[in-house]
Amino acid sequence: MDKWTELTITTEYDKWIFLEKELYNHGFYSFELIDPRMDQIDNREGRWDFFDEDIFNDVYDGITVKLYSQEDFNEFEDLLQTIYEEDLGDANLTEIDDEDWKNNWKSFYSTMEIGNKFTIKPTWEEYSNVDNRHVIEIDPGMAFGTGGHETTKMCLEHLEKYLKPGDDVLDIGSGSGILAIASKFLGADVVIGTDLDEKAVEIAKENANLNNVEVEFIVSNLFSNVKNTADIIVSNIVAEVLVLLLEDIDKYLKPGGYFISSGIIEERAKLVEDALIKNNFEIIEKTIDNQWVSIVGRLKDA
Ligand SMILES: C[S@@+](CC[C@H](N)C(=O)[O-])C[C@H]1O[C@@H](n2cnc3c(N)ncnc32)[C@H](O)[C@@H]1O
Structure with a gap:
């Protein structure tokens, strides 16, 4: 049976935003988050229904994060060092088997309705599609993008609003492939x-097959291996990387095309807004959800 190394980090509420930034800086985009305040933060029907209430019993009164590695604990070494040096929380490593890993995810993740058109569901759940939604099946794995994160949700909502049938799309930083799918x-x-x-990229390809859609997923540092142009470019990466991406975007985005961005924490939003304006965009829309920002820009025609 496969073994997993489970890293559990507990931290105080006011340190979470810094810890989350470090998780991304160290390349950890997929993790379980236990936040006892979660049901109070956003109780909108159909949006935050992916927590099993039982997990709130006896949990730490702060934030608990769980990460998994199928390699060994060395993968966590740099992250652990940063956590200790910057006093971002307490960490604990344990070994678990495949069955426990699956069951852990199952208590965290269930069907979510997002925007007016999407439902994201794990393969193991039944869903009665009474509203004729687009039902995307994604199981949690080692790639970011199961729909639960604010940034992914805002990108999905913006795609729903700005994408027209027949548009060509580039998803830069595709993770699980959810936005491309x-x-x-x-x-x-x-x-x-x-x-x-x-x-x-491997996981995204599997997810495209699972959902019977044709998407090409490639390994690329931003646009380094991209040859196509698009009507819409969507990218959910951190602000500093979005600023770099914007320097080259006019070679890949058609004039009048939309750039849907997220992954931006509120205090970095201005960085992205300034870069959009510098690179000939008009800012069309900015949404904020729980300190995360999503900005939509339109590339001016000339
Ligand atoms: C926050 S996740 C977003 C995943 C998915 N698009 C979503 O919205 O849920 C960011 C993804 O960007 C990828 N990434 C980070 N830097 C990148 C770069 N320079 N070029 C391409 N991908 C990058 C990460 O590996 C990760 O999968």
């Missing part, structure tokens, strides 16, 4: 997803 469900023509992480 969603674009296909909305009627996009050519969709290409890119990720720096080979493992994420």
Whole structure:
């Protein structure tokens, strides 16, 4: 039976935003989050229904994060050092088997309705599609993007609003492939997803097959291996990386095309807004959800 190394980190509420930033800086985009305040933060029907209430019993009164590695604990070494040096919480490593790993995820993740058109569900759940939604099946794995994160949700909502059938789409930093797959469900023509992480690209390909959509996923550092142009570019990466991406975007985004961005924490939003304006965009929309920002820009025609 496969073994997993489970890293559990507990931290105080006011340190969470810094810890989350460090998780991303160290390349950990997929993790379980136990936040006892979660049901109070956002109780909108159909949005936060993926927590098993039992997990709130006897949990730490702060934030608990669980990460998994199928390699060994060395993968966590740099992250652990940062946590200790910056006093970001307490960490504990244990070994678990495959069955426990699956069951852990199952108590965290269930069907979510997002926006007016999408439902994201794990393969193991039944869903009665009474509203004729686009049902995307994604199981949690080692890639970010199961729909539960604010940034992914805002990108899905913006895709729903700005994507027209027949549009070509580039998803830069595709993770699980959720945004690229969603674009296909909305009627996009050519969709290409890119990720720096080979493992994420493999998982995204599997997810496209699972959902019977045709998307090309490639390993690429931002646009380094991209040859196509698109009507919509969507990217959910951190602000500093989005600023770099914007320097080259006019070679890949058609004039009048939309750039849907997220992954931006509130205090970095201005960085991205300034970069959009510098690179000939008009800012069309900015949404904020629980300190995370998503910005939509339109590339001016000339
Ligand atoms: C926050 S996740 C977003 C995943 C998914 N698109 C979503 O919205 O849920 C960011 C992804 O960007 C990838 N990434 C980070 N830097 C990148 C870069 N320079 N080029 C391509 N992908 C990158 C990470 O590996 C990760 O899978």
